[in-house]
Amino acid sequence: MLIDIRANATPEDSRTHVRFAFKLDEPAYAVRIHFEYSPKRLDDDGRARELLEQSFEKYVLPEQLALAKERLDRSLPLNNLITLSVDDPDGCRGACHRPDPVQSLTISEREVSPGLVKGKLAAGEWTITLSLHAIVSDNCAYRLQVWTADEERKGGAAMRWTACELHAHTLHSDGKMTLTELASAAAKLGFECVALTDHNTMSGLADKETAERRAGIAILPGMEWTTFHGHMVTVGQAEYVDWRHANAGNIHDGVSAVHARGGVAGLAHPFRIGSPACTGCYWEYEVDDWNDFDYIEAWSGTFAPIKTDNARAFSLWTDKLNEGYRLAATSGRDWHEDAETDEPISVTYLRLEDESRPIGEEAVEALRRGRVSVTIGPLVTLEVDTSAASCRIGDVVPAGEPEAIVRIGIDFSVRQGLWALADPAYRIRLSSNRGVLEESAVRDMEGTQGTQGTQGTQGMQAFRMSVQTEGLSWMRAELWGNVRGVTTMIAFTNAIYFD
Numbered sequence: 001m002l003i004d005i006r007a008n009a010t011p012e013d014s015r016t017h018v019r020f021a022f023k024l025d026e027p028a029y030a031v032r033i034h035f036e037y038s039p040k041r042l043d044d045d046g047r048a049r050e051l052l053e054q055s056f057e058k059y060v061l062p063e064q065l066a067l068a069k070e071r072l073d074r075s076l077p078l079n080n081l082i083t084l085s086v087d088d089p090d091g092c093r094g095a096c097h098r099p100d101p102v103q104s105l106t107i108s109e110r111e112v113s114p115g116l117v118k119g120k121l122a123a124g125e126w127t128i129t130l131s132l133h134a135i136v137s138d139n140c141a142y143r144l145q146v147w148t149a150d151e152e153r154k155g156g157a158a159m160r161w162t163a164c165e166l167h168a169h170t171l172h173s174d175g176k177m178t179l180t181e182l183a184s185a186a187a188k189l190g191f192e193c194v195a196l197t198d199h200n201t202m203s204g205l206a207d208k209e210t211a212e213r214r215a216g217i218a219i220l221p222g223m224e225w226t227t228f229h230g231h232m233v234t235v236g237q238a239e240y241v242d243w244r245h246a247n248a249g250n251i252h253d254g255v256s257a258v259h260a261r262g263g264v265a266g267l268a269h270p271f272r273i274g275s276p277a278c279t280g281c282y283w284e285y286e287v288d289d290w291n292d293f294d295y296i297e298a299w300s301g302t303f304a305p306i307k308t309d310n311a312r313a314f315s316l317w318t319d320k321l322n323e324g325y326r327l328a329a330t331s332g333r334d335w336h337e338d339a340e341t342d343e344p345i346s347v348t349y350l351r352l353e354d355e356s357r358p359i360g361e362e363a364v365e366a367l368r369r370g371r372v373s374v375t376i377g378p379l380v381t382l383e384v385d386t387s388a389a390s391c392r393i394g395d396v397v398p399a400g401e402p403e404a405i406v407r408i409g410i411d412f413s414v415r416q417g418l419w420a421l422a423d424p425a426y427r428i429r430l431s432s433n434r435g436v437l438e439e440s441a442v443r444d445m446e447g448t449q450g451t452q453g454t455q456g457t458q459g460m461q462a463f464r465m466s467v468q469t470e471g472l473s474w475m476r477a478e479l480w481g482n483v484r485g486v487t488t489m490i491a492f493t494n495a496i497y498f499d
């Protein structure tokens with residue numbers, strides 16, 4: 001942390017500047033600034049009126065004084081106002097003159113908060129100036145934190161989230177679509193990427209290039225191992241792996257074979273009713289090492305979060321995280337036909353870190369590393385900053401930092417027009433192996449301000465909170481709300497881990 005101060009201002013400090021310097025020993029990629037003060041308003045009504053009357057005496061023409069006092073209520077409430085500006089080694093880098101008493105700001109080469117100027121962050125002496133325009137309460141506590149987020153360099157502008165459907169079938173098994181029809185239907189639903197996971201065959205992929213060209217989206221090669229003891233979705237492998245050798249005790253051999261061919265493997269709908277109605281639909285394999293699997297398909301089908309099978313799969317994932325395993329959780333529609341549905345459709349967002357590589361390879365890498373966020377609505381993201389590292393979903397926060405700053409983003413602009421949730425009263429929850437660390441209302445869809453420090457820009461909301469890292473091994477963000485009369489999870493991120 002470059003600056004971490006708490007201080008107090010009083011009315012005597014009104015109309016003064018307070019400056020805090022910090023030094024960048026080398027050019028930085030991004031600097032983050034968090035600043036807050038409290039209280040915002042002067043609740044003592046009598047005192048507020050007294051202050052206003054004094055100012056009227058001073059500023060209003062004598063003949064208008066009576067009228068001004070009569071209309072005094074129009075000037076209430078009286079607020080404290082502190083604003084922030086930034087100087088780099090060459091001079092002023094901008095100011096954030098706005099009333100918000102909680103502000104989380106970024107300044108970097110590629111991204112910047114309104115009011116500040118983006119560009120290189122030179123080494124040298126920097127200054128944050130707090131301008132105390134008005135302190136009307138007896139005391140006004142403020143806090144300023146400044147830190148670098150250089151880990152973000154590895155992502156930078158090349159990083160983006162891509163909407164994927166990870167479980168689908170065609171005529172090559174028991175689906176009703178050709179691959180081109182599947183890819184076109186997926187594109188219409190706003191997916192950029194669909195995995196073909198036919199049962200026990202990869203023959204449908206012969207049409208991959210044609211289908212990709214016609215539909216304009218990427219197709220991931222895959223196969224659903226449809227065995228007697230469980231269904232296992234595999235994605236990204238270069239070639240067919242024979243599933244028929246699988247028996248109740250040797251599924252790890254199959255996983256190794258998929259890994260050896262560049263693929264990833266996950267449990268498909270592990271709690272769906274099994275034999276004889278649907279042989280293998282219920283996962284009955286002995287698992288020696290959960291780290292061997294890349295993911296669990298926690299949400300299967302449409303309107304997935306309300307289904308009891310999926311609740312069991314989600315709990316299984318949480319149990320494994322609590323036991324110390326690091327594995328991802330995804331959604332998959334198990335899509336067989338292009339039938340209209342009015343049920344919410346789940347999307348697995350995968351974070352691509354290097355756009356110069358083919359989307360297919362990057363998507364598989366994202367699954368392998370747990371760079372995953374699942375939703376039936378907005379995209380939820382999670383980041384953790386300590387003074388030593390800046391981590392995203394799937395990353396591991398190094399040990400030794402007692403405090404971390406957690407940032408949760410909710411992007412309402414994704415797949416615009418393709419989903420709708422009638423009730424805009426959401427709650428954001430930060431879950432972990434220590435239980436729920438924080439929960440708060442997402443107050444205002446367009447909002448600019450909430451108790452935890454939300455800032456709205458173009459359909460994006462950001463929450464920021466500080467947590468003690470002791471005893472933490474993982475955390476994830478969840479979005480809850482009312483969907484069609486049911487209180488349900490709407491979205492969940494995959495985990496950020498702690499060493």
Ligand SMILES: [Zn+2]
Pocket residue numbers: 224231268269281
């Ligand atoms: Zn299946």
Ligand SMILES: [Zn+2]
Pocket residue numbers: 167168169224334335
């Ligand atoms: Zn399936």
